[in-house]
Amino acid sequence: ETGVTQTPRHLVMGMTNKKSLKCEQHLGHNAMYWYKQSAKKPLELMFVYSLEERVENNSVPSRFSPECPNSSHLFLHLHTLQPEDSALYLCASSQEWASGSFTDTQYFGPGTRLTVL
Amino acid sequence: SQQGEEDPQALSIQEGENATMNCSYKTSINNLQWYRQNSGRGLVHLILIRSNEREKHSGRLRVTLDTSKKSSSLLITASRAADTASYFCATDATGGFKTIFGAGTRLFVKA
Numbered sequence: 001e002t003g004v005t006q007t008p009r010h011l012v013m014g015m016t017n018k019k020s021l022k023c024e025q026h027l028g029h030n031a032m033y034w035y036k037q038s039a040k041k042p043l044e045l046m047f048v049y050s051l052e053e054r055v056e057n058n059s060v061p062s063r064f065s066p067e068c069p070n071s072s073h074l075f076l077h078l079h080t081l082q083p084e085d086s087a088l089y090l091c092a093s094s095q096e097w098a099s100g101s102f103t104d105t106q107y108f109g110p111g112t113r114l115t116v117l
Numbered sequence: 118s119q120q121g122e123e124d125p126q127a128l129s130i131q132e133g134e135n136a137t138m139n140c141s142y143k144t145s146i147n148n149l150q151w152y153r154q155n156s157g158r159g160l161v162h163l164i165l166i167r168s169n170e171r172e173k174h175s176g177r178l179r180v181t182l183d184t185s186k187k188s189s190s191l192l193i194t195a196s197r198a199a200d201t202a203s204y205f206c207a208t209d210a211t212g213g214f215k216t217i218f219g220a221g222t223r224l225f226v227k228a
Binding site for chain 1 (some may be wrong): 146147150152159160161162165186205207209215216217218219221
């Protein structure tokens with residue numbers, strides 16, 4: 001148990017659906033992250049939030065929309081996804097994010113396995 | 118080839134042996150990180166080493182960084198079956214948001 005939880009653990013959705021992934025951290029961290037892990041590609045950092053503000057966006061399509069209502073919660077809203085968006089979506093948190101770079105240990109949630117039909 | 122490229126792609130050793138994995142990268146970096154991922158414990162951030170550091174230890178793990186060669190190595194000493202996992206390196210390039218992960222080394226430790 002890392003202190004980072006994600007729900008749901010598995011999600012199957014059609015291309016016209018709208019769904020949201022949720023992440024919660026109980027570590028008192030100030031930075032949270034969304035990652036995408038596809039079967040045949042390296043891990044990709046999608047979004048970075050520091051002190052509830054989005055500070056980086058790694059050229060992610062607009063069909064992925066993150067939201068960070070407070071420092072403990074992070075959402076990833078999904079709409080009109082494509083089959084190639086099927087992947088494991090991982091959330092992580094760390095104490096801080098500074099100057100466009102990781103500075104300390106990240107703690108990962110178990111991930112949401114997303115399948116887009 | 119990609120930034121953060123691990124070598125070898127796969128490694129099989131006996132329990133008790135040491136395992137060494139290497140990572141090469143192309144651009145200047147702020148730091149380099151090593152991660153482990155297996156089905157049981159998910160993705161775990163192992164060590165972050167900054168560009169001005171040359172070596173770092175954490176338990177049975179030893180990471181070295183050679184910025185002149187743009188390479189890093191992860192040494193796991195006295196390996197255990199529980200070390201069986203995929204190991205990734207990731208680099209934070211200088212100049213802002215650019216964290217790139219490699220494809221990983223798959224380590225199998227036989228009991």
